[in-house]
Amino acid sequence: MIAFIRALVVCLSATVLFFPPALADEAQEKLLDQALAAYDEGDFEAARSIILPLAHAEYPDAMNALGLMYHDGFVFLNDPEKGCDWFERAANAGNPASMYNLSVCFNSGHGRPKNETQMLRWRTMAAKNGSTNAMINLSSRDKTEGEEYRYWMKMAADHGSTYAKVSLWLQDYEDDVAWCMTAR
Incomplete structure (x- = not known):
């Protein structure tokens, strides 16, 4: 085999x-x-x-998968730093999933030094490149569930996130939910 x-x-x-x-x-x-x-x-x-x-x-999806295998200790010995290195290579090649994964490295301090500025940089970049995980995570930074929450949840809903659609509906943003449902 x-x-x-x-x-x-x-x-x-x-x-x-x-x-x-x-x-x-x-x-x-x-x-x-x-x-x-x-x-x-x-x-x-x-x-x-x-x-x-x-x-x-330099195939970005493979670099991201390899990063996960190192970062989480599957297939290879657990080496979060090497995992984050692969995420960074793929992120620099434009892979949104890797951008998000790299933001997690900076957020958790697992594989990269904890750094909120870098976390926000990569998470925002991931969101702007279509990562619904990043969009939803950015929305949760607005504890008042105000404009920032609404903006990122609406973006995630626009990208097909059922979670975001339900969250908007639960927060009485029915207009955003209705628009998302008809826009698809």
């Missing part, structure tokens, strides 16, 4: 190198899906052997 996976990685890596970007992205997505399926089945060695080359080839 491992030999088959390695051969598959080599073939798909060659596809990534020699074909146009659209085909390369599709090949990378397929590889990442296979890695995540192997991970879900508990075949951590297979997941690792697929994700590592993708991450080193």
